[in-house]
Amino acid sequence: MSRILLIIGGGIAAYKSLDLIRELGRRGHTVTPVLTRAAEEFVTPLSASALSGQKVYRDLFDLTDEAEMGHIQLSRSADLIVVAPATADLMAKMAHGLCNDLASTLLLATDTPVMIAPAMNVRMWTHAATQRNLATLREDGIAVVGPDEGDMACGEYGPGRMAEPAAIAEAVNGALRNGPLAGKHVLITSGPTHEPIDPVRYIANRSSGAQGTALAEAVLALGGNVTFVTGPAAAARPSGARVVEVETARQMADAVQAALPADAAIFCAAVADWRVENASDLKMKKDGSGTLPALQFAENPDILATVSQGDNRPGIVIGFAAETHDVIANAQAKRARKGCDWIVANDVRPETGIMGGDENAAILVTADDVEEWPRLSKDQTARRIAARLAEELS
CATH class of the missing domain: 3.40.50.10300 (CoaB-like)
Known part of the structure; x- marks a missing residue:
C-alpha cells in the first residue's frame, strides 16, 4: 500500500479531487489531503477527510500539527505527492521556489517525487508564463498528467481541463510501480x-x-x-x-x-x-x-x-x-x-x-x-x- 499526499489547489476542478481520493483508495493507496485556502472555497475539509479516512492538513502555522508532524516530515512521509488541481498560481510557486502557505512549503521542502494535474482557463494555460513554468517543472523532474481539452466552466473551450480522476490514478500507479523499465x-x-x-x-x-x-x-x-x-x-x-x-x-x-x-x-x-x-x-x-x-x-x-x-x-x-x-x-x-x-x-x-x-x-x-x-x-x-x-x- 502506497502513501499519497494529495495537495488540492483552489480551482473549480477541485471537486474532481474528491473522486480522485476514491479512485486512489480503490487502488489500495492511503491518501492524506492538504487543502489550500482557496481550495476550501470549492471543497470542505470534512468531505476530504470523510472520503480519505485521514486527517486533512490546511494551515502552515497550526502549532498542534507542527508538534505532531512538522511540515518537513509531512512532505517526506509520502511515496508520492500529487497536486490536483495544480493551478497556475501553484505551478508558478513551484517553478520559482516560492512558499507562503502549507502546500507550497511542502512542495519546496520535499525530496519525494511529485506529480501535477494542471487545471485552469485555456488562456491561462496557453500563456507564455505558464508554459515557461511548465517547462521548468518538467526539467525539475515533475511528472505532468493532462490537461485535457474540452468545455470550461467559464464557457470557453480548449486545453486546460484537469485530467479525469481515473486517468490520474492510473498515472499514479505507473509512477509508483517498480517495474523492469523503472528509471528508463x-x-x-x-x-x-x-x-x-x-x-x-x-x-x-x-x-x-x-x-x-x-x-x-x-x-x-x-x-x-x-x-x-x-x-x-x-x-x-x-x-x-x-x-x-x-x-x-x-x-x-x-x-x-x-x-x-x-x-x-x-x-x-x-x-x-x-x-x-x-x-x-x-x-x-x-x-x-x-x-x-x-x-x-x-x-x-x-x-x-x-x-x-x-x-x-x-x-x-x-x-x-x-x-x-x-x-x-x-x-x-x-x-x-x-x-x-x-x-x-x-x-x-x-x-x-x-x-x-x-x-x-x-x-x-x-x-x-x-x-x-x-x-x-x-x-x-x-x-x-x-x-x-x-x-x-x-
Missing part, C-alpha cells in the same frame, strides 16, 4: 504528420495514433518514463507521459532531437516521406480555367535513420514499417538501411483494417530473426513490445 527514459513517436499545401489543406495519412498511445501506456505500466512526440492523432494522449504535440515531419524531427538522450526510442509515427515545397501562404482558389496547381515536393527528414546513426543514439532503436506488399523483405531492407535494432512491420492493405483500426498483426524483424505474431489488439501488441524491450534493456 523511452522516447516514442506517434500519429500522422500533416504537411501543409495551403493554410486550409494538407497531405496526411490514415494513422490514428492508437498503436503509439498503447505503446506509451505499456511502457509506463512497466515503470518507464515516456516522452511522447505525437502528430495530430485522433487517439487519446497517454496519461503520465510527457506529451509533445507537433504537426509536420520537420517539427517532429526537432522535437525528437530535443527529447534525447533516451535509453530507448520507438518510432511508431507514420511520418510523411515528402512535403509540399511550394506550399501557399494563401488558400488556393479555382479560377475556372481548368488549370491545376503544380505542387513541388521535397523529402522530409529521415528521423529514424538520423537517430539510429547519430552520436546521441539510444541503446535500443525500434522502427515501424507499414507495408502493402513484400512485408518481410521490405522490413528487413529498411532495418539495414536505417541502422535501427528492430523493425515492427505490418501489412496495411485496406482489407486488413490495421491502419486506423483496433488490431495489429505485427512481424518483429531483428538482425537475427523474424517473428510473425498473431493478430492481436493494439494494446496486446504494445505489451509484447514493451516486455521485449524491458528484457533487452535489462
